[in-house]
Amino acid sequence: xxxxxxxxxxxxxxxxxxxxxxxGYSLLHVCQYCGSEIDLVDDTAKLIAQHxxxxxxLVVPLGAKGVxxxxxxxxxxxxxxHDGWEGWEEFLLFNPYHxxxxxxxxxxxxxxxxxxxxxxxxxTQDSFRFEGAGMxxxxxxxxxxxxxxxxxxxxxxxxxxxxxxxxxxxxGKVLSCEMTGDxxxxxxxxxxxxxxxxxxxGIEDTGQYPRIGDYPQPHQPNPYSxxxxxWGLVAGIVFLAAMLLSIVLSFGGERREQTFVxxxxxxxxxxxxxxxxxxxxxxxxxxxxxxxxxxNNWMYLEYTLTNTATDEEIIASQPIEYYYGRDWKExxxxxxxxxxxVPAGRYELVAEIALPEDEVxxxxxxxxxxxxxxxxxxxxxxxxxxxxxxxxxxxxxxxFAPVLWIALRAANFESARAxxxxxxxxxxx
Amino acid sequence: MKHAFLAWCAVCxxxxxxxxxxxxxxxxDGVQARNIYSRGGGPMHK
Numbered sequence: 001x002x003x004x005x006x007x008x009x010x011x012x013x014x015x016x017x018x019x020x021x022x023x024g025y026s027l028l029h030v031c032q033y034c035g036s037e038i039d040l041v042d043d044t045a046k047l048i049a050q051h052x053x054x055x056x057x058l059v060v061p062l063g064a065k066g067v068x069x070x071x072x073x074x075x076x077x078x079x080x081x082h083d084g085w086e087g088w089e090e091f092l093l094f095n096p097y098h099x100x101x102x103x104x105x106x107x108x109x110x111x112x113x114x115x116x117x118x119x120x121x122x123x124t125q126d127s128f129r130f131e132g133a134g135m136x137x138x139x140x141x142x143x144x145x146x147x148x149x150x151x152x153x154x155x156x157x158x159x160x161x162x163x164x165x166x167x168x169x170x171x172g173k174v175l176s177c178e179m180t181g182d183x184x185x186x187x188x189x190x191x192x193x194x195x196x197x198x199x200x201x202g203i204e205d206t207g208q209y210p211r212i213g214d215y216p217q218p219h220q221p222n223p224y225s226x227x228x229x230x231w232g233l234v235a236g237i238v239f240l241a242a243m244l245l246s247i248v249l250s251f252g253g254e255r256r257e258q259t260f261v262x263x264x265x266x267x268x269x270x271x272x273x274x275x276x277x278x279x280x281x282x283x284x285x286x287x288x289x290x291x292x293x294x295x296n297n298w299m300y301l302e303y304t305l306t307n308t309a310t311d312e313e314i315i316a317s318q319p320i321e322y323y324y325g326r327d328w329k330e331x332x333x334x335x336x337x338x339x340x341x342v343p344a345g346r347y348e349l350v351a352e353i354a355l356p357e358d359e360v361x362x363x364x365x366x367x368x369x370x371x372x373x374x375x376x377x378x379x380x381x382x383x384x385x386x387x388x389x390x391x392x393x394x395x396x397x398x399x400f401a402p403v404l405w406i407a408l409r410a411a412n413f414e415s416a417r418a419x420x421x422x423x424x425x426x427x428x429x
Numbered sequence: 430m431k432h433a434f435l436a437w438c439a440v441c442x443x444x445x446x447x448x449x450x451x452x453x454x455x456x457x458d459g460v461q462a463r464n465i466y467s468r469g470g471g472p473m474h475k
Contacts, residue, residue: 231434238438242445249449284452314460340454388454395445402434 011036019063021074022094026152030077032062035150037158059105059206060091062151066200068112068192071098075201077151083144083165092153100154102187103197105206108213109220110192111174120186123166123177133171138218138421141166141179169218191219215420216413224410231406235399242395246387253283253385261375262291262299262353269353275308275346276384282341285349286386290334291320291378293355298322299376300354305339308346314339320378338386351380 007023010016013036018029020040029038060066060075067073077092090113091103102113121128126137146161167176174189198205209216216222253276260271276285285305293299298321305314316339321332355376448454 227431230431234435234438238442242442242449245442245446246449282451282453284454317461338454339460340457341452386452388448388452388456390454390456391445391448394455395441398441399438402437 012038020152021063021076022096022152022154025094025096026076026154028153028156030149030151030153030157032056032058032150035148035159040152056148056150058091058150059089060103060197060201060203064201064203066093066197066202068093068101068196068200071095073098073101075103075151077149077153079146079157080148081144082147083142087147092151094152102189103192104189106213106217108215108217109194109208110197110206111189111217111219112192113176113187113189116186116188118186119184120175123179123184127168130168130170130175133173135168135170135175137166138169138174139165139167140422167218172219172221174217174219189219191217191221209416210413215416218417218421220417222410222413222417224406224413228403228407228410231403232400235403239392239396239399243392246392250385250387253286253383255381255383256349257379257381259377259379260351260353261377262355263375264355264357267358269355271351273349273351273380273382275348276382277346278342278344278384280344282343283384284386284388285339285342286336286383287316287318287339287349288334288336288381289318289320289378292333292376293320293322294374294376296323297356299378301378301380302352302354304350304352305342305347306350307343308348310345314342338388340388342384347384349382353378 007020009018009020011018011031011034014031014034016031016033018031018038020026020029023040026040029040030036031038058075058078060078062075062078064075065072066075073093073095075091076094079090079092081088081090086107088104088106091105093101093103095101100115102111102115104111104113120130120135123141128135141164143162143164146157146159146163149157149159163178163180165176165178167174169175172191176187176189178185178187194206194208197203206212209220256274256276258271258273260269262269287303289301291299291301298319300317300319302315302317305316306312316337318335318337319332320335321330323330
């Protein structure tokens with residue numbers, strides 16, 4: 001294809017100045033001022049049909065030049081089509097070394113279409129493979145009408161012409177086929193961002209879904225799906241880092257363990273778990289207890305953590321219970337409590353055990369009052385540090401709530417996209 | 430939006446780190462009064 005010459009002429013109908021950008025390639029020019037059709041086959045411009053239409057400002061003006069993917073294109077023609085449901089515009093781009101491209105402007109944004117000479121499939125097929133991607137039909141064959149044609153074209157097009165078209169999507173691209181009689185014209189469409197088109201041609205940014213339109217284009221990348229993955233990855237890394245931090249900070253405490261047998265007959269049921277040194281910063285205390293209160297019975301541990309320097313006391317308590325019936329069981333014979341933010345200092349921890357017999361001996365005749373006179377063992381394990389899993393749970397919620405939100409937006413994007421496909425449910429129907 | 434999310438992650442990590450450093454829990458400090466246990470206990474099962 002040799003370089004095309006730019007040629008100027010006057011519209012034979014209205015006298016408007018016309019500039020041909022693909023002179024030698026175009027067969028037809030439709031005057032942008034009056035809509036008259038001018039034959040360009042010969043050197044002289046012959047009037048085919050005269051119209052009187054007001055000139056319409058085009059989103060991409062005829063003659064506008066823009067660089068897309070490193071190739072400079074000039075806009076030479078514009079078609080306005082309508083399929084009875086919605087309309088769209090197609091701008092014919094030309095480059096003497098690369099041929100023709102279609103810039104398609106739908107209600108949701110732009111596509112760049114490359115005519116392909118091969119026949120990927122029969123347009124009667126619902127699916128097929130093309131360049132390694134599975135293509136699935138999204139729009140059933142439907143007639144569309146050319147409602148306006150302006151500029152230069154490589155075929156004789158006129159207002160009112162009808163074509164039947166169908167579309168497939170796959171691999172992030174759309175393959176559309178226009179059928180006129182026995183002639184099939186396939187075009188491979190790639191999504192083009194409105195900002196990119198605006199920058200390329202120096203026009204106003206017309207926007208794209210979700211700024212305009214009710215649904216995204218079939219090949220429009222979902223802007224939320226990658227973000228959801230990336231955010232999820234970041235949230236996961238931060239969560240793991242926080243877990244690691246919690247574990248590291250939980251090191252360095254003192255550990256004590258003691259087993260005590262509580263005798264119902266004796267009131268001496270207090271025992272010391274030793275002293276603990278909290279240095280530098282406040283730390284939590286983790287106290288695990290497991291005991292044998294007896295069947296359908298309880299025991300109650302009350303801890304007193306006393307600062308040996310100030311005599312300030314911190315009180316915490318823990319029930320140890322075991323109840324069961326014919327088909328139920330409540331087994332709380334072991335449990336863990338945590339005391340938060342114990343300030344730096346030296347502490348002694350004392351545990352005191354209470355039994356039912358201490359207070360309700362009179363009720364023992366009702367079969368509730370205890371496990372008899374046997375000693376009831378309890379083992380208490382204390383660690384002067386620990387991890388609050390509730391903090392990690394809160395952190396998980398805080399980190400992954402935005403991820404969930406963006407993932408829902410990604411899902412809504414796909415849902416809106418699919419709602420426009422033929423054969424898919426559409427809430428608007 | 431990306432920067433806002435990263436800032437949010439940093440704030441969350443910072444708060445969690447501070448809570449871990451001081452052994453803090455927003456769900457309570459575990460401290461109680463003496464003898465708060467409902468004497469006699471009993472199963473919750475009905």
